[in-house]
Amino acid sequence: MSRIDQLSLRLGGISLITNEKAVRAKSRDFFWYSPVLKDALDHVTAQAVVMAQTEDDVVRTLAACFELDIPVTPRGSGTGNYGQAMPIAGGVVLDTSLMNAITRIDDGVLICGPGALMGDIETATLAATRQELRMHPSTRETASIGGFIAGGSGGVGSVRWGMLHEPGNIRSVRIATMEARPRLIDLTGLDINNVHHAYGVTGVITEVEMPLVKAENWVEVLLTFDDWQACVAAGWDILDDPDVILKQLAAIQTPAPYCYFVRHRKFLQENSSLLCVLVADRWIESFLALTAGRCVYRSDTASDDDKKRLPHLHHLCWNHTTLRALKIDPEVTYLQLGTRDGDEVNSITDVAKMFPDEIINHVEFTRSQGKARASMLPLLRYHSKLRMDMIVAQLADIGILNWNPHAYTLEEGNHRNPDPSQIALKRENDPKGLLNPGKLIGWDNPDYIYDMKGGYHAPQMQVKPCVP
Ligand SMILES: Cc1cc2nc3c(=O)[nH]c(=O)nc-3n(C[C@H](O)[C@H](O)[C@H](O)COP(=O)(O)OP(=O)(O)OC[C@H]3O[C@@H](n4cnc5c(N)ncnc54)[C@H](O)[C@@H]3O)c2cc1C
Structure with a gap:
């Protein structure tokens, strides 16, 4: 048998x-x-x-x-x-x-099974208490909360609350261990980091407790710029303004918006670089006053036809930017780049300048422990792994590191050697x-030393069938 x-x-x-x-x-x-x-x-x-x-x-x-x-x-x-x-x-x-039951919605607290989809969670929390999650990935409608905790890193909301690993963004997680008699362990505080973004290698999540916040009416706003530097500079200005409550802020370099955001094309020019913003409706007028006539679309005054026809703004951001590019141009892929600490603006400029024919930049603005930050998810015209490795190495030479999205292991993806704990x-x-x-x-292999080229071959890997 x-x-x-x-x-x-x-x-x-x-x-x-x-x-x-x-x-x-x-x-x-x-x-x-x-x-x-x-x-x-x-x-x-x-x-x-x-x-x-x-x-x-x-x-x-x-x-x-x-x-x-x-x-x-x-x-x-x-x-x-x-x-x-x-x-x-x-x-x-x-x-x-199927473990998707929502068992508690309270003031500031949600408890649910790991399989609950984030879109369904927010439908329930909005209806029950006018609250929402602090953040969700751009796959909000299809991704589960357990998968987000075990496999994701942040997303829409990170501009306000930081990345998912930051204190308070996950309240507690229950895991089951893989033993003759599996134990159920409730993790809180820093212990959560043992299962967050750990791909389930340290336990299977069976229940999660997440913070909820008062829901806002978010307005989707698109701002266009015919100069990439001006677009990024405007992003920093918005991020620096303590009076504007944001849920999302991303800058996407020309020509990606016009080429890949097909259903938004009527709002764009071929040379448009784009700022995608989610701003609370109570701040919208003062926000637009700051942005000097750059606004080409705002969802609160959009026509019914546009509201029906257009994808949500979060479906233009984070990894959805790459997905939209891939739908039109299968030769495109992407990188996940950090910026040099304290030198964010120059880092973003350098990437655009170094590989103008191969890279179109995409910046996600976030906040970490109150500090404004940016990470880059640039689109990359893919020629070969060898060429991609050369680009990554040249960027590393100027202090810009890649959180390798072309690797299935935790060490390669997180830019690190094995973690003994x-x-x-x-x-x-x-x-x-x-x-x-x-x-x-x-x-x-506890002695493995991080290699930015990736390409690790797991010994457990199923053998590829030989196709004649
Ligand atoms: C177009 C696109 C856009 C995306 N945007 C974002 C983004 O904005 N931010 C972001 O962080 N990610 C993003 N992602 C990646 C992914 O959608 C999210 O991380 C999502 O939250 C994963 O949830 P899932 O239910 O699909 O997880 P899965 O893909 O099913 O699993 C993810 C990982 O978690 C593990 N896992 C799943 N369930 C459990 C469990 N119960 N216990 C233990 N381990 C478990 C799996 O083994 C796997 O390692 C994007 C992906 C795509 C394709």
Whole structure:
């Protein structure tokens, strides 16, 4: 009897999918976003998918898989774009999308299952108490809150509240461990960082508690500039203004807006660089007074036809900028660049100047511990991995580092060597190393030294079939 048949016997009552096509579909995420990951991961598939509905289903699945030595890769909605949710070693995908119950909405507090979609959460919190999440990724409508905590980093709202890892942005998380008798552990404070952006390698999230804030009526505003430097400078000015309450602020360099934001084209010129802003309606008039006639679109006065026809503003920002480019030009990919500390403006200018034919810049403005910051998600015309590596190396030479989005491992994506405390925790929570194998290089090779080129090949990786 195969191990999956034995698992099926042990899981009686819990839904187990073994249909090859359905399993393959649930074994994929948005890895294809990256030409490098597309090549490395396209063949990867699990042998079965467990559809957990309750915490007890998760615990029983983890105990049975532990006994049978079956790898387990947790999954929310599969919108991660680094192959985080892909079962490199095969085994079981543990789908948590049905664990989507919202159990408490209170003043400043939400408790829900990991599978709840952020769009659904906000529909419920708005209706119940006129509150909203502090932040959501641009995949708000399709992504789960558990997947955001385990695989995401920030997004719409980060301009006000910072990135997701900052204190207070996650109140608590409950995880189940991968042992003969899985433990349930409630994490708060700094301990949350052991599971945030850890791709599920240290435990499966079964419940989350998130902060809620008073909802605002957000107005979508587009400002155009025929000069990129002026566009970025205006972004900094807006960010510096303590009187304007924002939820989103991004600058996107010409010609990306006109070429890729097709449904917004009537508001744009071919040479338009764009600021995408979400501003609270009580500040809109004073905000527009500051922006000297740059506004080409505001959602509060838009026609019914435009309101129906246009995608949400957050679907132009964060990784949606790249998605819109990819829909029109499959040769495009992107980088995730930091700025030199204290030299943000020059960093942004340098990137645009160094590779004018290959890079179109895209800046997301954020705030970290009250300090204004920017990160860059520039579009890159992809020629080859070799050329991309050369560009990344030249940027590193001038102090601009890439949080490699073309890698499926935590170390490569986070620009770091193995973290001994994370490995020690994994040893406690997952002694056989069965949770999302291959994503934590330090588990397999504690001596690994970070390589900005990426390209790590996990020893657990399924063998690529040889296609004649
Ligand atoms: C167009 C586009 C735009 C995006 N914009 C953003 C953005 O603005 N900000 C951002 O941060 N990300 C963004 N992303 C990435 C992704 O959409 C988000 O991070 C999203 O929150 C992931 O949620 P998910 O439910 O799809 O997670 P999945 O893709 O299913 O999983 C993500 C990771 O979490 C793990 N995981 C899932 N559920 C659990 C669980 N219950 N317990 C333990 N581990 C678990 C998975 O194994 C995987 O490693 C974007 C992606 C795309 C394609």
